[in-house]
Amino acid sequence: MRGHLRRQVFLQCLIYLLATIGMLGIIEYLLVLENRPWVFLGVGIASAVFVAWYFTVRVEQELLEPIRDMTRMTRQLIGKQMKYTLPDEYVDELALLGKTLSEVGSRIQRNISELTEEKNKIQAIIECMAEGVISLDQRGRVALLNPAAAAMFRLQGTELLGKPFLEVVRNYQLAQVFQEALATGQPQNRRVELVTPAVRTLRIEITPLQNEREEILGVVGVIHDISEITRVERMRTDFVANVSHELRTPLTTIKGFVETLLEGAMEDPATCKRFLEIINTESNRLAQLISDLLSLSEIEAKKQPLVREEFSLPGLIRETLEIFNMSLQKKELQLQLSLPEDLPKVAADRGKIGQVLINLIDNAIKYTQGGQTITISVRQEGESLVTCVADTGPGIPPEALPRLF
Secondary structure, three states, X not given: OHHHHHHHHHHHHHHHHHHHHHHHHHHHHHHHHOOOHHHHHHHHXXXXXXXXXXXXXXXXXXXXXXXXXXXXXXXHHHOOOOOOOOOOOOOOHHHHHHHHHHHHHHHHHHHHHHHHHHHHHHHHHHHHOOOEEEEEEOOOEEEEEOHHHHHHOOOOOHHHOOOEHHHHHOOHHHHHHHHHHHHHOOXXXXXXXXXXXXEEEEEEEEEEEEOOOOOEEEEEEEEEEOHHHHHHHHHHHHHHHHHHHHHHHHHHHHHXXXXXXXXXXXXXXXXXXXXXXXXXXXHHHHHHHHHHHHOHHHHHOOOOOOOEEEEOHHHXXXXXXXXXXXXXXXXXXEEEEEOXXXXXXXXXXXXXXXXXXXXXXXXXXXXXXXXXXXXXXXXXXXOEEEEEEEOOOOOOOHHHHHHHO
């Protein structure tokens, strides 16, 4: 093919040379034949210029036009217009070059189509993930942020991309974890608590992005909202601690009344019957606590059943106080009661309300100094009844209040 182009250029130059020689021969003959040399000289020069111009145009069309076409094709390739193909009439080296460029363009088009399809798939997966995904470039600016992450931090708008991460999330602790991954190039796995306004717990897994030269290009972080898991874990711990405390109360009561009966109270039938009824009540409550302990899965699933029934709240308080008669006498504590009988009945889970009263009265007895007074009252406020158990103990530490109220 290289020889073909050389022969084509040689033949065109040869034809141009022969045409010029022929034209000069004709001019010379006319000059000899006629006695008007200046006229024929001018005509000869004009003819030679015309022949030169004609062959120049032909050479330009045959040699430069394909180059222009390939130049246009290259520019379109740069502009991502990959469907351009060159004409098939080029039969020399330029045709081979043009065909190669066409094949390159087609291959680039296929590669771009495949990459675009893969990018769309990955983008769809990231946008549908329940976990938040945030990617930062090497300068710490947001390069990617999926809808789940935007919802976690209550962000809106696409103008967030390109902004510094701290400016977007406005949480120094979270930004510090990402910055540490950028600075060290090491994966990070942290648990972070956010207040927005409720306390939310996030587990963050950050992976650095590196090229083949192990240069840090950025980081990508996957954020899991484990607030519910953390809440269940705390509930489990609190439940076990509370049940351990609540199991102690009925066992202590049963043990105390049994010891009293063994010491001679059995000789009094009325006292014996009353003590046995209290022991029976506490045994039932102990069985219920064990049942609650076995149904921990219901608490984790937020499926604690409530058995609603109507009952007298002052009557339930008096019944509960029977359990603590011996403890009150032992510490010589005084009771000041305000339990009006004309209060309306309440519709609630009697067993769980009774357990709350036991916990409150037991704590009051435990933390009240001997010889002092415990006040228990019930009052009506609108459509609700308010129960108050007041003692003179040290009170509840401030850090424990969120766990109770």
